[in-house]
Amino acid sequence: xxxxxxxxxxxxxxxxxxxxxxxxxxxxxxxxxxxxxxxxxxxxxxxxxxxxxxxxxxxxxxxxxxxxxxxxxxxxxxxxxxxxxxxxxxxxxxxxxxxxxxxxxxxxxxxxxxxxxxxxxxxxxxxxxxxxxxxxxxxxxxxxxxxxxxxxxxxxxxxxxxxxxxxxxxxxxxxxxxxxxxxxxxxxxxxxxxxxxxxxxxxxxxxxxxxxxxxxxxxxxxxxxxxxxxxxxxxxxxxxxxxxxxxxxxxxxxxxxxxxxxx
Amino acid sequence: xxxxxxxxxxxxxxxxxxxxxxxxxxxxxxxxxxxxxxxxxxxxxxxxxxxxxxxxxxxxxxxxxxxxxxxxxxxxxxxxxxxxxxxxxxxxxxxxxxxxxxxxxxxxxxxxxxxxxxxxxxxxxxxxxxxxxxxxxxxxxxxxxxxxxxxxxxxxxxxxxxxxxxxxxxxxxxxxxxxxxxxxxxxxxxxxxxxxxxxxxxxxxxxxxxxxxxxxxxxxxxxxxxxxxxxxxxxxxxxxxxxxxxxxxxxxxxxxxxxxxxxxxxxxxxxxxxxxxxxxxxxxxxxxx
Numbered sequence: 001x002x003x004x005x006x007x008x009x010x011x012x013x014x015x016x017x018x019x020x021x022x023x024x025x026x027x028x029x030x031x032x033x034x035x036x037x038x039x040x041x042x043x044x045x046x047x048x049x050x051x052x053x054x055x056x057x058x059x060x061x062x063x064x065x066x067x068x069x070x071x072x073x074x075x076x077x078x079x080x081x082x083x084x085x086x087x088x089x090x091x092x093x094x095x096x097x098x099x100x101x102x103x104x105x106x107x108x109x110x111x112x113x114x115x116x117x118x119x120x121x122x123x124x125x126x127x128x129x130x131x132x133x134x135x136x137x138x139x140x141x142x143x144x145x146x147x148x149x150x151x152x153x154x155x156x157x158x159x160x161x162x163x164x165x166x167x168x169x170x171x172x173x174x175x176x177x178x179x180x181x182x183x184x185x186x187x188x189x190x191x192x193x194x195x196x197x198x199x200x201x202x203x204x205x206x207x208x209x210x211x212x213x214x215x216x217x218x219x220x221x222x223x224x225x226x227x228x229x230x231x232x233x234x235x236x237x238x239x240x241x242x243x244x245x246x247x248x249x250x251x252x253x254x255x256x257x258x259x260x261x262x263x
Numbered sequence: 264x265x266x267x268x269x270x271x272x273x274x275x276x277x278x279x280x281x282x283x284x285x286x287x288x289x290x291x292x293x294x295x296x297x298x299x300x301x302x303x304x305x306x307x308x309x310x311x312x313x314x315x316x317x318x319x320x321x322x323x324x325x326x327x328x329x330x331x332x333x334x335x336x337x338x339x340x341x342x343x344x345x346x347x348x349x350x351x352x353x354x355x356x357x358x359x360x361x362x363x364x365x366x367x368x369x370x371x372x373x374x375x376x377x378x379x380x381x382x383x384x385x386x387x388x389x390x391x392x393x394x395x396x397x398x399x400x401x402x403x404x405x406x407x408x409x410x411x412x413x414x415x416x417x418x419x420x421x422x423x424x425x426x427x428x429x430x431x432x433x434x435x436x437x438x439x440x441x442x443x444x445x446x447x448x449x450x451x452x453x454x455x456x457x458x459x460x461x462x463x464x465x466x467x468x469x470x471x472x473x474x475x476x477x478x479x480x481x482x483x484x485x486x487x488x489x490x491x492x493x494x495x496x497x498x499x500x501x502x503x504x505x506x507x508x509x510x511x512x513x514x515x516x517x518x519x520x521x522x523x524x525x526x527x528x529x530x531x532x533x534x535x536x537x538x539x540x541x542x543x544x545x546x547x548x549x550x551x552x
Contacts, residue, residue, distance in 0.1 A: 002350075002353075003353075003354055003355070003358060006347070006350040006351065006353075006354065006362075007358070007361070007362070009347065009350075010347070010351070010362055010364055010365055011364070013365075013424070013427065014364045014365055014367045014368060014428070015364050015367070017367075017368075017379045017382075017383070017424075018367060020379075020382060020383070020389055021379070021382070024382060031387065032387035032388075032391055032392050032395070032403060033391070033392050033395040033396065034392060035389075035392050035393055035396045075276065076276050076277050076280060077276075077277060078276075079272075079273045079274070079275075079276050079277075080273060080274045080275075080276060080277035080278070082273065083269075083270055083273035083274050084274075087270060089265060089266050089267075089270055090265065090266065098281075099277065099281060101285075101532075101535075102281075102285050103478075104477065104478065104481050104531065104535060105481065105485070105527075105528055105531040105532065106481065106482075106484065106485020106486065106502070106524075106527050106528070106531060107485070107486075108485060108487065108502060108505060108524060108527070109288075109289060109292055109485070109524045109525070109527055109528040109531075110284070110285055110288030110289045110292065110528075111288065112288075112292060112505070112509060112520070112521065112524060113287075113288040113289060113290065113291030113292030113293075113294075113295065113521070113524075114284060114287065114288035114291065116291050116295065116300065116302070117287060117288070117291060132280075132284060133284075135280075136280065136281075136284045136285055136288075139277070143277070193369070193370060196372070197371070197372030197373065197374075197375075198372075198488075199372070199373070199374055199487070199488045199491070200486075200487040200488055200491075214372055214374055214488075217372075217374060217375070218374060218491075218492075221374060221377070221378045221381065221492055222381075222492070226382070229378060230378075230382075233371065233375040233378055233379075236370070236371060236372055236375055237367065237370055237371055237375075240370050241370065
């Protein structure tokens with residue numbers, strides 16, 4: 001009984017919205033005071049098909065800059081995370097605190113100042129500019145995840161490879177990075193979600209030249225075309241889930257192949 | 264225990280972008296608020312923008328409104344999230360997998376969560392229809408004006424819906440390491456469910472709750488996406504105020520927009536430091552962030 005109540009709350013809070021979105025996407029004419037739509041139609045899907053090109057362009061653009069952001073944060077954080085996990089130096093706690101601030105302070109506060117710099121260096125309205133600003137705002141999640149990953153892994157594997165004559169770079173790339181994959185994926189998923197769902201920063205720095213899925217969705221949200229908005233929102237929900245599942249399965253497969261333990 | 268060139272080299276991929284992009288960005292925001300390095304040469308004095316803001320009651324209204332929306336939504340999120348996480352933790356194994364649905368709003372972008380709130384709470388939305396069919400209201404006009412009440416309730420609902428799963432995630436991370444036998448022992452010794460929750464479980468979850476509160480509070484305080492969909496005309500959130508000054512007015516008002524950002528930035532820093540200090544003081548040095 002107690003558990004049933006917990007489930008009821010979870011369903012009302014988190015599942016009901018999705019059910020309603022599915023209904024809205026299939027019933028464009030669902031209006032007050034009907035609790036259940038009177039008739040269903042595929043008009044929303046027809047709209048989707050008609051604007052296929054624009055939607056696919058913005059979706060692939062969003063996917064591209066989000067994945068590039070994940071990659072950028074990984075490159076930024078890999079070495080520093082290993083230094084942080086394995087060394088003690090003066091001011092470490094302060095430095096760590098400072099390095100986490102970009103995820104805490106409102107991103108507008110540095111993005112709008114940077115906008116000026118990006119215009120000067122022709123980075124505004126470019127993919128590179130968008131990736132840089134998103135990486136700057138989301139890297140702390142990758143950083144924390146990698147530091148934890150290095151700490152869990154310990155130094156044994158690296159020392160062993162070094163003794164066998166591996167260079168520091170190949171220790172990191174060939175020995176430690178594969179072992180760190182779970183941490184990379186954990187941090188990367190958060191970075192991906194942050195980048196994929198951000199509207200304002202992409203709008204500010206991308207200035208319309210860099211298409212984004214959020215930018216396509218925004219004008220629809222307050223329009224009468226609620227069906228299409230609901231369909232796009234559902235894509236926002238299921239695309240990352242599918243992506244995460246694929247990555248998860250691929251990781252398990254690779255680990256099995258190498259005879260490693262999947263945690 | 265000291266800095267070596269290896270440390271510098273190893274940290275540089277992160278420190279360099281941090282200095283150039285983050286510190287540089289903040290620095291430029293400061294500069295422009297003083298009328299330096301603005302797109303158009305600025306004729307006035309360095310503190311003009313701040314003087315203007317301090318004499319502007321609508322700025323203070325916006326500031327405290329943002330503060331209120333952020334505080335209420337972060338508080339609700341953390342309290343509800345902690346309680347739900349505790350209940351989910353107690354679920355038997357088979358059911359726990361199904362409880363993963365709590366992650367849905369984590370995946371949805373903020374603008375989509377705002378859309379969900381619109382669909383449910385708008386005067387002709389789902390809840391109005393339900394109220395009608397249950398006989399609580401007869402016409403559209405009788406449904407309480409939740410989204411445009413002037414209290415930011417729509418935004419609070421959206422931030423809370425997005426924030427609860429986030430708080431749950433943080434709290435769950437602590438709960439997996441929590442020994443259920445502590446709860447069982449307390450129950451055997453005759454403690455009530457409430458007593459167990461408040462004296463045994465809650466103190467151990469406090470670090471995650473504080474982290475969650477800081478992150479959610481500061482995010483809602485300064486973010487743009489949800490207010491852009493759900494904001495009422497006035498008092499608006501600070502981010503909307505800045506957006507209007509930056510994009511909709513002429514360039515001469517750029518320093519004002521930047522001055523608001525500077526105040527938001529300083530407020531965020533002071534908040535982080537003060538909050539961590541107070542909490543540290545309360546429970547002797549457990550790290551929060």
